[in-house]
Each structure stands twice: as C-alpha cells, then as structure tokens.
Amino acid sequence: xxxxxxxxxxxxxxxxxxxxxxxxxxxxxxxxxxxxxxxxxxxxxxxxxxxxxxxxxxxxxxxxxxxxxxxxxxxxxxxxxxxxxxxxxxxxxxxxxxxxxxxxxxxxxxxxxxxxxxxxxxxxxxxxxxxxxxxxxxxxxxxxxxxxxxxxxxxxxxxxxxxxxxxxxxxxxxxxxxxxxxxxxxxxxxxxxxxxxxxxxxxxxxxxxxxxxxxxxxxxxxxxxxxxxxxxxxxxxxxxxxxxxxxxxxxxxxxxxxxxxxxxxxxxxxxxxxxxxxxxxxxxxxxxxxxxxxxxxxxxxxxxxxxxxxxxxxxxxxxxxxxxxxxxxxxxxxxxxxxxxxxxxxxxxxxxxxxxxxxxxxxxxxxxxxxxxxxxxxxxxxxxxxxxxxxxxxxxxxxxxxxxxxxxxxxxxxxxxxxxxxxxxxxxxxxxxxxxxxxxxxxxxxxxxx
Amino acid sequence: xxxxxxxxxxxxxxxxxxxxxxxxxxxxxxxxxxxxxxxxxxxxxxxxxxxxxxxxxxxxxxxxxxxxxxxxxxxxxxxxxxxxxxxxxxxxxxxxxxxxxxxxxxxxxxxxxxxxxxxxxxxxxxxxxxxxxxxxx
Numbered sequence: 001x002x003x004x005x006x007x008x009x010x011x012x013x014x015x016x017x018x019x020x021x022x023x024x025x026x027x028x029x030x031x032x033x034x035x036x037x038x039x040x041x042x043x044x045x046x047x048x049x050x051x052x053x054x055x056x057x058x059x060x061x062x063x064x065x066x067x068x069x070x071x072x073x074x075x076x077x078x079x080x081x082x083x084x085x086x087x088x089x090x091x092x093x094x095x096x097x098x099x100x101x102x103x104x105x106x107x108x109x110x111x112x113x114x115x116x117x118x119x120x121x122x123x124x125x126x127x128x129x130x131x132x133x134x135x136x137x138x139x140x141x142x143x144x145x146x147x148x149x150x151x152x153x154x155x156x157x158x159x160x161x162x163x164x165x166x167x168x169x170x171x172x173x174x175x176x177x178x179x180x181x182x183x184x185x186x187x188x189x190x191x192x193x194x195x196x197x198x199x200x201x202x203x204x205x206x207x208x209x210x211x212x213x214x215x216x217x218x219x220x221x222x223x224x225x226x227x228x229x230x231x232x233x234x235x236x237x238x239x240x241x242x243x244x245x246x247x248x249x250x251x252x253x254x255x256x257x258x259x260x261x262x263x264x265x266x267x268x269x270x271x272x273x274x275x276x277x278x279x280x281x282x283x284x285x286x287x288x289x290x291x292x293x294x295x296x297x298x299x300x301x302x303x304x305x306x307x308x309x310x311x312x313x314x315x316x317x318x319x320x321x322x323x324x325x326x327x328x329x330x331x332x333x334x335x336x337x338x339x340x341x342x343x344x345x346x347x348x349x350x351x352x353x354x355x356x357x358x359x360x361x362x363x364x365x366x367x368x369x370x371x372x373x374x375x376x377x378x379x380x381x382x383x384x385x386x387x388x389x390x391x392x393x394x395x396x397x398x399x400x401x402x403x404x405x406x407x408x409x410x411x412x413x414x415x416x417x418x419x420x421x422x423x424x425x426x427x428x429x430x431x432x433x434x435x436x437x438x439x440x441x442x443x444x445x446x447x448x449x450x
Numbered sequence: 451x452x453x454x455x456x457x458x459x460x461x462x463x464x465x466x467x468x469x470x471x472x473x474x475x476x477x478x479x480x481x482x483x484x485x486x487x488x489x490x491x492x493x494x495x496x497x498x499x500x501x502x503x504x505x506x507x508x509x510x511x512x513x514x515x516x517x518x519x520x521x522x523x524x525x526x527x528x529x530x531x532x533x534x535x536x537x538x539x540x541x542x543x544x545x546x547x548x549x550x551x552x553x554x555x556x557x558x559x560x561x562x563x564x565x566x567x568x569x570x571x572x573x574x575x576x577x578x579x580x581x582x583x584x585x586x587x
Contacts, residue, residue: 247509247538247559251464254560258471290540 488513
C-alpha cells in the first residue's frame with residue numbers, strides 16, 4: 001500500500017490536495033510534540049490543528065472588527081499568511097523528519113502508520129517504505145498485543161486527548177527496547193478524529209541507569225542493616241562481658257578485704273602493702289568496667305528527641321564544674337546558640353565530658369578559659385589548655401586510648417569515645433583541632449531547629 | 451518449734467565463702483542451706499516452711515534468680531518468706547525488676563557484714579538466735 005493511496009483515503013475533500021494534507025499532519029505533529037515537551041493541555045493541539053482552517057474561513061469573519069476589513073486587502077493578507085504558513089510548515093516538516101533522537105510518526109484512526117521520521121527509522125529499524133501502511137501493533141510484544149495494550153493506548157488517547165506510557169517495544173530485528181511513548185489524538189477543525197501523533201523515545205539506558213541506581217540503593221540499605229546488626233550484637237556482647245567481668249572482680253575485692261580484716265595482724269608491712277595495691281588495681285578495673293558498661297548502654301536505647309538549648313545546658317554544667325573544683329580558676333565563656341534537636345541526657349554527657357576534659361588538661365596553677373559557642377553551623381568547645389600533638393588525633397576518640405600518663409592527668413580514656421558515639425548517634429560529626437601548649441578546640445554538628 | 455533457716459542461692463564458691471563469713475560476722479546463728487543453681491533452690495524451697503530468708507543471686511545456672519523470685523511470690527506457703535537479692539549488678543533495670551517481682555531488699559556484692567545485720571533487723575527476720583539444727587555450709 002503506497003503512502004499516496006493511503007493518505008488519499010484520509011484527505012478530506014475540504015483540503016486542496018496532498019501537500020495541504022501533509023501540512024495538516026505535520027502541523028498536528030508539531031502540536032503533539034509541543035505538548036509532549038511542554039506538557040500542555042490537549043486543546044492547544046486542536047487550536048494548532050485548526051490554524052489553516054481558520055485562515056481559509058477568514059472570509060466569514062466572526063468579529064465586528066473583521067467585518068470592516070476591505071475584501072481586497074483581506075485576500076492579500078490571506079495570500080501572505082498562506083505563504084508564510086507554508087514556509088513555516090515546510091521548515092517544520094524538515095525538522096520533524098530529521099529528528100533522530102525521537103521516533104515521531106502519525107497513525108490513522110485505525111492505527112495504520114502514515115508518516116515516519118529518521119528517529120523512528122533509527123529507533124525501530126524500519127525504513128519509511130517498509131512500515132507506512134502497516135499497523136502500529138507490530139511495535140508491541142506479542143504478549144502486549146494479546147492483552148490489547150496497543151488499542152487500549154489509542155482508546156486512552158481518544159478519551160484523555162493524550163496518552164503517555166512506558167514499556168518494552170519490538171524492533172524490526174525482533175530485539176526489544178524500553179520505550180517512553182506519548183500518543184496524542186489529532187482532530188480536524190470539524191472535530192473529527194484524523195489520527196494520532198506518536199512520539200517514542202528509547203529509554204533503555206535511562207531505565208538501566210534507574211535500575212542500577214535502585215539496585216545500588218537496595219544493596220546499600222542491606223549493608224547498612226547488616227552493619228547495624230553487627231554493631232548491635234557487639235554492643236550486647238560488650239555489655240554482657242562487662243557485666244560478667246564485674247562478678248569475679250567483686251570476689252577478688254571481697255576476699256582481699258577479708259584477708260586485711262581477718263588476718264591483718266598476721267601480715268607484715270609488705271604483705272599489707274600488696275593487698276592495698278591489689279585493692280587499688282581492683283578499683284581501677286571497676287571504673288573501667290563501669291565506663292565500658294555506660295558506653296555500650298548508650299547505643300542500646302533509643303534517643304529521646306526534643307528541642308534543647310545547648311547554651312543553657314552549658315551554663316548549668318559550668319556551674320556544676322565550678323562547684324566541683326573550687327580550687328581551680330575556671331573561666332567559662334558561653335555564647336548563645338541555636339536550639340538543637342536531640343536527647344537531653346546524652347547531650348549533657350557530651351558537654352560535660354568536653355568541659356571536664358578542658359578543665360582537666362590544663363597546667364594546675366593556670367587560669368582555665370573554656371569557651372562554648374557556634375560558628376559556621378558547628379558548635380565548639382575551645383580551651384587554652386595543654387593541647388596535644390595532632391599526630392595522635394586518630395587515637396583520641398578510641399575507647400581506653402590515652403595521650404597522657406595517669407600521674408600527669410588521671411582518667412580512663414572513655415570520655416571522648418562516649419562523646420563521639422553520642423554525636424554520631426545524633427547523625428552529627430565531631431572533630432578536633434589542637435596545638436601543644438596552645439589549647440584544643442572540639443567541633444561538633446547537630447541538627448538545629450532553625 | 452520453728453527452726454530458723456537461711457537459704458543461700460549462689461553458684462560462685464568465692465561468693466558462698468564471703469557470704470558465710472558475712473553471716474558469721476553478723477552474728478547470725480541460723481541454719482544455712484546452700485543451693486548452687488536455680489533448680490536446686492526450687493527443690494530445697496519446695497514444701498520447706500522453716501526457711502525464713504533467701505539470699506538470692508540473679509545470674510544463676512539452670513533457673514535464673516528472677517524466675518525463682520516470681521515462683522516463690524506465687525506460692526501460698528511461702529507468703530512470709532523474705533527474699534534479699536545479692537548481686538554484683540549495678541543496673542537500675544535489674545534493681546527495679548527485682549523489686550517489681552517482689553524482692554524485700556537488694557544488696558550489692560561483696561556482701562558487707564554490717565549492712566547485712568542492719569538489713570536483717572529492718573526486715574524483722576528471726577534469724578539472729580541460734581537454730582536447733584547444725585550450721586551448715
């Protein structure tokens with residue numbers, strides 16, 4: 001079936017000839033493409049479609065102003081407009097035909113292909129002469145044809161004016177590709193359905209990318225979940241370990257106390273000394289176990305989220321620390337900060353540990369300046385203390401890691417590990433800048449309510 | 451004639467030793483029964499009306515301390531039985547759970563003789579006078 005004989009079936013008697021008909025077709029296609037790109041309403045297509053009819057019927061003006069136009073002038077005007085329109089439509093036809101990224105073609109009301117562009121040839125594999133005059137159902141998979149997908153799409157386009165869908169389509173060589181399809185119903189000025197404009201895009205790569213992204217997302221979620229489970233298990237483990245470590249420790253403490261009380265008079269000075277050291281060692285281990293237990297308990301519970309004024313909390317802690325260390329010259333400089341969202345009890349632990357840390361790591365006789373505030377979206381605790389060598393920074397937040405001897409500054413090395421864990425639990429970050437003898441600044445981020 | 455008896459439920463030999471010492475220091479002369487796991491404690495308690503005080507560890511082999519506590523509180527014949535939890539746990543949750551299940555008191559390990567005497571006096575248990583039976587470890 002040739003294009004000529006096919007198209008003559010559909011050319012209305014109102015159209016002067018084939019070129020006019022083709023103009024109309026491309027004009028419809030323009031409307032369809034515009035709509036597809038701009039997602040405009042269907043009426044626009046109908047307006048575009050009726051453009052040439054309006055010009056032809058301009059001899060019967062509809063407005064009073066039009067009536068006043070001189071007939072000769074009107075004819076001239078009509079010729080001019082026609083020429084301009086013809087030129088514009090030719091250009092447009094050229095444009096549509098040469099578009100390679102999209103298959104743009106027309107179907108008659110029965111779904112027979114009546115026009116074909118370069119993009120259609122590239123995407124679907126058929127040349128114009130091979131496909132024009134045949135049914136568009138051959139683009140669909142046999143399964144889709146069986147359940148009536150092609151005809152349903154046309155019905156939807158008629159009902160809604162416009163149909164958009166995605167799915168697998170078949171190329172000439174039988175291979176399939178994932179297509180994004182827009183079908184627009186095209187009407188003439190009399191409101192009769194003259195066919196459909198169909199724009200098809202090969203979305204295989206996009207779909208593959210989307211699926212790869214989706215798979216990566218699922219895999220990532222699984223990994224996060226696995227890690228969370230491992231962390232939970234480790235916490236439960238360290239919790240029970242620290243709990244079980246305490247029982248034998250209490251026995252050693254109890255028995256050494258019993259020796260001192262019951263047999264103290266039988267021990268010489270060395271013997272008593274050994275028992276005393278045994279007890280000191282037990283107390284040290286007791287503290288470590290307590291800290292470890294606290295650390296593992298931290299992440300076992302859920303956060304009690306609420307709005308918190310950190311600077312208010314900082315002032316409370318400053319007051320406490322001053323009362324606790326009346327012998328030290330503590331100068332707290334607390335600036336107002338934006339409210340944050342978090343667990344009050346845990347964030348108190350954070351500020352307490354950081355302040356106490358600053359108060360502790362300072363030469364005994366000097367004035368201690370501890371500043372708390374907010375700059376560039378992060379909170380900071382800054383001191384003028386002894387500082388540390390940044391080469392050890394990686395050890396700073398590890399549990400039981402210490403940068404000083406017990407005799408210099410006593411402690412268990414759990415404080416900063418706890419601080420880091422709490423901040424991370426709040427989806428925040430913590431980092432530190434320090435210089436020996438110049439002081440240390442801890443920075444951390446938290447979700448603010450402003 | 452009642453024969454005051456204390457049941458110690460404890461699996462660690464060192465803790466049994468330390469508790470015996472604490473009872474001796476507290477001048478408690480009651481008969482002492484020892485169960486080294488939860489199941490043995492259940493057997494010893496079953497039908498025994500002479501036991502007036504149970505010193506109960508929480509973490510025990512076979513049947514744990516809280517379970518024994520729950521059973522005793524559900525038994526009519528043990529209504530007047532006093533149960534004191536002796537544990538190395540410092541957990542508030544363990545403490546509150548024990549009290550919820552009906553424990554009379556909660557003492558930390560290692561058991562302190564002075565505290566033990568004071569607690570027994572407060573609970574009004576008649577174990578300070580010597581029993582007719584033999585003291586047993």
